[in-house]
Amino acid sequence: MFDTLQEKLEGTFAGLRSKGKLTEDDIAGALREIRLALLEADVNFKVVKSFVATVKDRLADEKVHEALQPAQQIVKVVNEELVALMGTGQSKLTFSQRGPTIVLMAGLQGSGKTTTTAKLAKLLREQDGKTPALVACDVYRPAAIDQLKTVGAQVGVPVYEQGTDKDPVEIAKWGVQQATDAGADVIIVDTAGRLDIDEQLMGELVAIKKAIKPHNVLLVLDSMTGQEAVSVAERFDAAVAFDGVILTKLDGDARGGAALSVKSVTGKPIKFVALGEQLDALEYFHPDRMASRILGMGDVLTLIEKAEQAFEEDEAADLEARLRKGQFTFDDFLKQMKMMRRMGSFKSILALLPGIPKEIRNIDVDERQIARIEAIVLSMTKEERGNPDLIDGSRRRRIAAGSGHEVQAVNQLIKQFGEMKKMMKMMMKGGGKLPPGFGGDGGAGGGFPGLGGPGAGNMRAGGFPGLGGR
Numbered sequence: 001m002f003d004t005l006q007e008k009l010e011g012t013f014a015g016l017r018s019k020g021k022l023t024e025d026d027i028a029g030a031l032r033e034i035r036l037a038l039l040e041a042d043v044n045f046k047v048v049k050s051f052v053a054t055v056k057d058r059l060a061d062e063k064v065h066e067a068l069q070p071a072q073q074i075v076k077v078v079n080e081e082l083v084a085l086m087g088t089g090q091s092k093l094t095f096s097q098r099g100p101t102i103v104l105m106a107g108l109q110g111s112g113k114t115t116t117t118a119k120l121a122k123l124l125r126e127q128d129g130k131t132p133a134l135v136a137c138d139v140y141r142p143a144a145i146d147q148l149k150t151v152g153a154q155v156g157v158p159v160y161e162q163g164t165d166k167d168p169v170e171i172a173k174w175g176v177q178q179a180t181d182a183g184a185d186v187i188i189v190d191t192a193g194r195l196d197i198d199e200q201l202m203g204e205l206v207a208i209k210k211a212i213k214p215h216n217v218l219l220v221l222d223s224m225t226g227q228e229a230v231s232v233a234e235r236f237d238a239a240v241a242f243d244g245v246i247l248t249k250l251d252g253d254a255r256g257g258a259a260l261s262v263k264s265v266t267g268k269p270i271k272f273v274a275l276g277e278q279l280d281a282l283e284y285f286h287p288d289r290m291a292s293r294i295l296g297m298g299d300v301l302t303l304i305e306k307a308e309q310a311f312e313e314d315e316a317a318d319l320e321a322r323l324r325k326g327q328f329t330f331d332d333f334l335k336q337m338k339m340m341r342r343m344g345s346f347k348s349i350l351a352l353l354p355g356i357p358k359e360i361r362n363i364d365v366d367e368r369q370i371a372r373i374e375a376i377v378l379s380m381t382k383e384e385r386g387n388p389d390l391i392d393g394s395r396r397r398r399i400a401a402g403s404g405h406e407v408q409a410v411n412q413l414i415k416q417f418g419e420m421k422k423m424m425k426m427m428m429k430g431g432g433k434l435p436p437g438f439g440g441d442g443g444a445g446g447g448f449p450g451l452g453g454p455g456a457g458n459m460r461a462g463g464f465p466g467l468g469g470r
């Protein structure tokens, strides 16, 4: 995500830092580089122009060239202006005061509407305590209804459909009524993908909107289409005024142009971002956190939230207390792996950590490796898990046989477990306070379970047992 922009800006700021005090020329040069970086990221040129002008004015007002640490100040200003560009504050949905909240999904063909409909239901249930239901109004492709039923079932949410023979407007009305009667408090209506030149389909969307009076019309935009997404948004807004945007496929979007331009060009906020095909890959959009990601500062807040959702509070506090005392056992380890799994794929977690080099961010994590580790740990007796020092040679052979692995694999796991424990103890002494599971200090330190498998030998010491390290 935002790789191009991130790299370019990092380069600019590194150049400034190496200079110490800055001349007016240095600052002008930096502004030029920022401008180019944004244009290369496919940000709308008008947006770029006004962005750079604002940053320039602020730098002059704040007398940056006289500052002690001018580079830092420039990063701060750019960060604040990026936040302002993407909208301030976080945009929740409009929830209905009386009766269920109705959400209408709109967007071009293949933008991600159907997948996102299910993701949104899951997110609203898990994070907002809602009881969602879905309505299938795409009657133009028979497979579309099956697709919604499949993803709906995967997230455990009912799907109302009437096949492909009925009029979509009627289905929408009927579906909303059925879902309301069944007690849903959020009803999300999936619609057919439109080619924006297709006036008939656009007209149908307008008719559905009129019939069900949604509290939220959300436009699903494929971020990989860059500036094109922004002009799509303008045209949709002219036809069916929408309330907010869901930006999809941000995981594959190396440039970020749509994310940076959409609010400023259309005046409509981005409400959610989708970062993957999996059904848990949808997040509320926070401009400030996105700016941090763009500037390579990670997104620790999202990470902590994910952790808080996955970890029971008592469990986490308990684990942290034990870590502080250096009492980390294989039982804790197992628990921790389970909790981490609830947070999503390791790759998505890694993307949120600050200061992770690109090579590591992009490695493919073999999630099966994690299952192998679990198998080994589960083959230990309760005593062994609680006191790893007990595990001598013959016990290692038994554990290996029990889990269907070589003794070396068991040896390696135990050795790395020991290293990790040491590392965590050190980190805890340093007052590090990150959710359990993050032996990290925001840098490359304490590794992460499941990462840096054999192929990626560049994880530093302290990688999680069985995986990281060399």
Ligand SMILES: Nc1nc2c(ncn2[C@@H]2O[C@H](COP(=O)(O)OP(=O)(O)OP(=O)(O)O)[C@@H](O)[C@H]2O)c(=O)[nH]1
Pocket (backbone or CB within 6 Å): 107, 108, 109, 110, 111, 112, 113, 114, 115, 116, 138, 144, 191, 192, 193, 194, 248, 249, 250, 251, 252, 274, 275, 276, 277, 281
């Ligand atoms: N990588 C990635 N893929 C996504 C994301 N969101 C959706 N997709 C994929 O994009 C493709 C199209 O998604 P759909 O949900 O079927 O799109 P749609 O807008 O309903 O398509 P139509 O109904 O044909 O208009 C699918 O293969 C999805 O898995 C995302 O955030 N990241």
Ligand SMILES: [Mg+2]
Pocket (backbone or CB within 6 Å): 113, 114, 115, 138, 144, 191, 192, 193
């Ligand atoms: Mg669809």
